[in-house]
Amino acid sequence: MTSKPKTPGAKGAAGLGAFPTIPGAWFSxxxxxxxxxxxxxFMEFLSARIHEDVKTQQAILHCKDPAELRKIQEDFLQTAVDQYAAQAGRMTELTNAFLASMMLPPVDD
Structure with missing residues (x-):
């Protein structure tokens, strides 16, 4: 019974060591x-949201009646909705810019 000699470049059926190439643009x-x-x-957004949380908690601690509490909570929720909506748009723009920066330039043959 003869066996083939194993060469350093030979890989098993599992494909170990056969790494896909990574575009250089990913690391540009x-x-x-x-x-x-x-x-x-993201960190700026998180900081702004924490600031709103603290501001709201302080307002709740100092409110005098249920009507004022309701107004504080309504304002908090409206601010959160506005900030999250704006952030979603901003993150989409930044993600598009990131993906565009990874595009390889066309190759002229």
Whole structure:
């Protein structure tokens, strides 16, 4: 019984070591900057939401009657809806910019 010698480049049926190529654009400076923009935008949004939470809690602690409490809660919810809607649009813009930065330039043959 003869067996084939194993060569360093030979891979098993599982395809171990056969890594797909990763476009260099994924690691371009522009793509990394756009990814950083997404992270920074998210952190700014999170900070603004926490600020609104704290402001609302302070207002609730100082309110004197149920009508005032209701107004505080309505304002809080409206602000949250407005901020989340605006943030969704902003994150879509940033994600589109990130994806565009990863596009490889066309190759002229």
């Amino acid at each position: 400076n522009e793509a990394v900057e756009r990814w950083g923009d997404i992270g920074a935008e």
